[in-house]
Amino acid sequence: MTPASTRTARSVLAALILLTTLLGGGVARAEEPFRVPEQVTDLSGVLDDGDRAEVEAAVDRLYTDQGLRLWVVLVDDFSGVPYAQWGERTAVASDFGDRDILLAVATVARSYTLNVPQAQTAISNSEISDLEQSSIEPALREEQWAGAATAAATGLAKAVSTTGSGSAGLWVALAVLVLVVVGAIAFGRIRTARRRHAAVEAARTVDGSDPAALAALPADVLDERAREILAETDEAVRASAEELAAATDELGEAGARPFTTALADARRALAEAHELRQRLDDAIPESPEERRRMVERIVTSCAEADRVLDEKVAEFDEIRNLLIDAGARLDALTQRQVEQTARLDGCTATLESLRSRYDASVLAPVADNVALAREQLALADSAIDDGRDAAAQPVGQQGPVVAAVRTAESALTRARTLLDAVDHADEDIVAAVDQLPAAIADAREDVATADRLATHGGEALASARSATVAAIERAERSGATDPLGAMHALVSADAALDDALAAATEAQQRDEHARARLTRDLAAASAQVRAANEFIASRSGAVKVQARTRLAEAERHLQAAQHFAESDAPRALQHAAAALSLSAQASHAAQADVADWEATQRPRHSGGYGGGSTAGGVLTGVLIDSVLRGGFGGGRSYGNRRSGGYGGFGGGPRSFGGSGSSGRIGRSSGGRF
Template sequence: MPSGVQSSTRPLVTGRPRRLRGSVRAALAAAIAAIALLCLPATAAAEAPSRLPGQITDTAGVLDDDARADVQDAVDTLFDEHHVQLWVVYVDSFDGMDADTWAARTEQLSGLGSETALLSVATGDREYRFTVPVGIGDVTDSDIADIESDAIVPALRDEDWAGAAVAAAGGLSDALSPSGSGSGVTYLVIGGVVVVLVGGAVLYTRRRKKNTGGAAVPADIDWTDPTAVATVPVAALDARAREVLVDTDNAIRTSEEELNLARGEFGDATTAPFTAAFDAAKAALASAFTIRQRLDDDIPETPEQRRDMLVELIATCSRADRELDERVAEFDGMRDLLIDAPTRLDALTQRMVEMTVRVPASDSVLAQLRTEFPPSALASVEGNITLAREQLAFADENVTAGRVAIARAAGKQGPAVVAIRAAEAALDQVRDLLDGIDHAADNIRAATATLPAAIDDARKDVASADALTAHGGAELATARTAAQDAIARAEALRDSDPLGALTEIAKADAVLDEMLATATEAKVQAERTAQRLTQDITAAQAQITAASDFIATRRGAVGAEARTRLSEAQRHLDAARQLSQSDPAQALQHSRAAGELSGRALYVAQADVQQWEASRRPQQSSGGNTGAILGGILIDSMIRGSMSGGGRGYRGGGGHSGGRSPGSFGGSGSSGRISRGGRF
């Protein structure tokens, strides 16, 4: 076990009671027994020591989303209050190793620092190890013993896996607090009972809500507060996220229409506060849509990531919606249509006259365009005159309806607001329709001039796509084909419909540009992977060589595990080299496995040698032959046990007394290779 670490490692079934009075112990046992009925079984597989990916690792699959959230809250609180980290790992088995060795190796591989404690739990083996570095506050061995016996072990024995971690974090926090030293055992016992009881109540409530098909959400919850939103179950969060996203989008679309009308009426300076609120809400909505896209794509998130993203989405949309609502009264007061409805209706009548006068002029422009351009080139504006006249008639009807409405008694003039807004929207469309005709000639001529360059640019992009076929996949191939088709149609429509041709080729080329960017990034990534692969293969080979040399020169003491790991490392390295050209990504995984296995082989081999040397110190019987025995040059029958004759003689009568003989060619019975087991 590494020096400078306080450690507790025992089978779960042998956790010792400490200083618990009978009544308290009985109450604790009864509470835990009731909570144990709520726990669900889980299955997992053994796992060798490795670098932990995060503060909470659960390869045993014993934590659900809520339990993991409880553990996360506990370790976060410990860090916030004392700047001490607690890392927690649940595996099914310690991979045949004793808990001390497994946890020590995991700490080493994970780079845990001097302010980091580790709780390792093998749920299938029913073993655990709780280590706290010496020098963290005033935490003593006695404190650690109290934490494990009064809080951790009871929870583990009843398979309250999350409760054990929560209790460990709480116990450390108590021990680190000014009042946590001295006679704090009573408080720790009571705290352990409270933690388990509260944890059990939470688990019971959560499971009951799940069993009834959903969780109740408080009616008065503040959806703009991320802390409050985070208390809602994930299923309810997902439903709320979809609802608030649609509601906010609808509100922003409506607000935009109203804001545009207000700008035209009152000017940008007057409407600046509303514009700022609208822009902020629109940016927030865009951010929320990005989060929703990430949630819905094919890349999975961890339960914690999904919860955090849903909380952010809901809080963001809710804040945007609230900020818009806060401006409603002020906005309505500014734009109270009923106050100046007569004036507005007069202004609308004037606009109708202006638009009506423009119609014949625009009709003449369209007739002239028909003499210059083929019908296909004018398809986008051909029906504008007819539609403009229809919208003018609609505006006239609403202006008339508005005048009728404002002539009514107070309280019955509401329809005037709808009529005014409808007339305004219709006249805006009339303006756009007539402007389209007036600008058509310029647009067509600009398209005619721009089309050759657009076609040339698209051809270059198609050529670039040909060079990136291996990295773009089916999507790039589809975009390339679409761009080629657009080029062909643009060539055919160059004279008859240049505007339509330009629009189509611009659209196809934009899609191709996007696919090219993706393929280019994939190519760069492939080149980086190849570079990393070369580096990893070189590093793995160096590590394998070091381990192989160490084992070869000390094979008299090195057991089977180190040799097995070394063999596996070599196999992975060979696979990495074979796949380096055909499948670099898979080869990279093999090379990394080779490096990890060879590092483990060297670690285990070094441990074997240390154990061998320690076992020989009291004997002092090897004399000058110790190095030869360690190196496997001489076979020590005292280590291997009795030889073929049942005595302690030497092989072949070669004169090497004392149970030692030189190794030679042959099988395990004659060459002196040591096979050892049962080390852990």
């Protein structure tokens, strides 16, 4: 290929790669080096169905056209392992050969590695570097995860393909690709705009007072929603102020005071939101974390202003409607006053009949009801007259109508209740006398149940139990002379006890479930911790500090779970779960350490672990002291921590997967993006 053709081919490659960088990804998760299960492994969840199909198609084309297998792995971060070592260790764990290439991306830690076998001489180091700098890294910086993977597949295929069509054909292809790129850019922008619009629409349904819901929103969507809700709230406060100004003229300052207070509270919350917006928009920069907290506070302040105003909407509307329809409301109240007044004579006769049949102590709850009802009806009559006088005043002076109507309504309601009690007294007294023994028996059963559930009910159950016991004692003491009062006190206390018993029963069920689950979880955690401990103990010469730390923490949590097993099952469950998780992490880390150790031994010794029983002694920790003193490995200084060895045991870092394992030596490149 001539220099001009080479430059042309690279231009075509750049155009192809630009096309693939227009699609995006999402959020991922962290992973230790592991055996890759499939050619497109998205443990981070950043690829949607369309993205995955695009990457799989590119990987399949690379294999069909060039016989190369590209393995694409997306994780959160490389768990503290340098990107090149992560790629090499993953390649070894996956038994990759000379035709396997690994592209691994840490989407949150924002680093990546491209591991290409040395045997692929058709792909030069300069071509790998050019592919990374011109195509893969730009796509990754824009979080175009599918684009980066597709660019890698396309670039690798181009690097190993044979030339032959000549520069003229390349220029034609370049022109066609430029048109495709322009169309793809336009499509990408449209798709991005649609996704953003959908995200903002979804954000409008999020409860602004819910911090967890706000935390789930992307930063750009949250900022746009904050701008929207600030404008909406500002307009709502302005409109409320105008409405309240008109209502104050009708109600007067005293009548409008509840709404004036609510408006003042809303204005304070809105002022805070405006102040935060001003600070975000000024020339002084904030850190991303601080900026997000301020944006979230804008949303919550506006939500608070809306809540304060919304709480008074129904009351405000009712008052305005009352002023508009004052005449009809007063007429209806007059009708109610007449109806209740007509009942006075009949209730007086009923009360006299009751006095001839029951002792005064039995009738004490209703003895004064007729007299009290007469007073309430007189109050209602006076309030209705005041309301009519106020309604006859000019607009702007009718505020007293509201107080008059509400006073009359309250007085009439109390009068009706008093008279109803007289009408029902005979029936209620008979029922109370007949039902009181059964009610006492039921209450005693509930008290006994409360005693059984005392450990699960807490203070609420103890208080309800005491109140019920007092009501039982009162019923037994005064049931004959005051059956209505005794029954009412007993029913009220027993109802509260029923609620406390329901809560205690639910707590008991949760505790029993937790204890049953705790038995299983403790057994599983104990087994997992024991297995991790045995593995590390039998291979301590190769296990580094991370696995040991995880195991120590797992043992601490296991001891805590066993300590709280009897007294606090839910808390013990939490410790058991932590022990199970940490011991599993310890096992994985220890296994990786042993794999690293074995990989460093095999290249030096074709017969296993470098010297038979001696290497086995190092692995199991028997010969750690001799290793630290340089007594193993032909005088080479193992264990010199300044040399970069693994945990002080073994030589410096080497390429993973040497001739003693898979026969594959890789070139690992990559970096931050």
